[in-house]
Amino acid sequence: MTDAQPLVGVVMGSSSDWDTLSGAAEVLRDFEVPHEARVVSAHRTPQLMADYAAEAEQRGLRAIIAGAGGAAHLPGMLAAQTIVPVLGVPVQSKALNGLDSLLSIVQMPAGVPTATFAIGTAGARNAALFAVAMLAREEPRYAEALRAFRAQQAERVYGEELS
Numbered sequence: 001m002t003d004a005q006p007l008v009g010v011v012m013g014s015s016s017d018w019d020t021l022s023g024a025a026e027v028l029r030d031f032e033v034p035h036e037a038r039v040v041s042a043h044r045t046p047q048l049m050a051d052y053a054a055e056a057e058q059r060g061l062r063a064i065i066a067g068a069g070g071a072a073h074l075p076g077m078l079a080a081q082t083i084v085p086v087l088g089v090p091v092q093s094k095a096l097n098g099l100d101s102l103l104s105i106v107q108m109p110a111g112v113p114t115a116t117f118a119i120g121t122a123g124a125r126n127a128a129l130f131a132v133a134m135l136a137r138e139e140p141r142y143a144e145a146l147r148a149f150r151a152q153q154a155e156r157v158y159g160e161e162l163s
């Protein structure tokens, strides 16, 4: 759901990250959270990244989900330039399987935090669920939807049969 006033921004270093970050967009769509998805790179489009970070707060974004692979500087560099919470998703890189992405995102110096999620699609989906949990503090309908999601998830597990 791309909306005139998105609450969550999903950004990624390259369109090649979309396979992973689409997991976040899917969760946000399921929870009917207005969001946007864009390619923004600290390395390749530094000015675009600076503008995105500078405008994030006044545009009303409550969280930015930022995914990148390899030398994943995007989440940290966004966090350096906005107080909107940045939820970092390490994309699974070919060369090092995403360990490089994970360490690039998680090892921030004190003072400029980024939340860091699991490598790959699980991380992307969880970052979106975390954003919904943040929004649930301000809007009860997201809290209700999150409770329903958890209940359905548990139901599925209870209903599983091993053959």
Ligand SMILES: Nc1c(C(=O)O)ncn1[C@@H]1O[C@H](COP(=O)(O)O)[C@@H](O)[C@H]1O
Pocket: 012, 013, 014, 015, 016, 017, 040, 041, 042, 043, 044, 067, 068, 069, 070, 071, 072, 073, 074, 075, 091
């Ligand atoms: N880590 C970053 C940043 C950044 O951090 O700004 N910009 C692009 N990239 C990453 O480079 C990888 C390869 O990109 P290409 O597939 O376009 O060559 C992607 O996973 C992307 O996130």
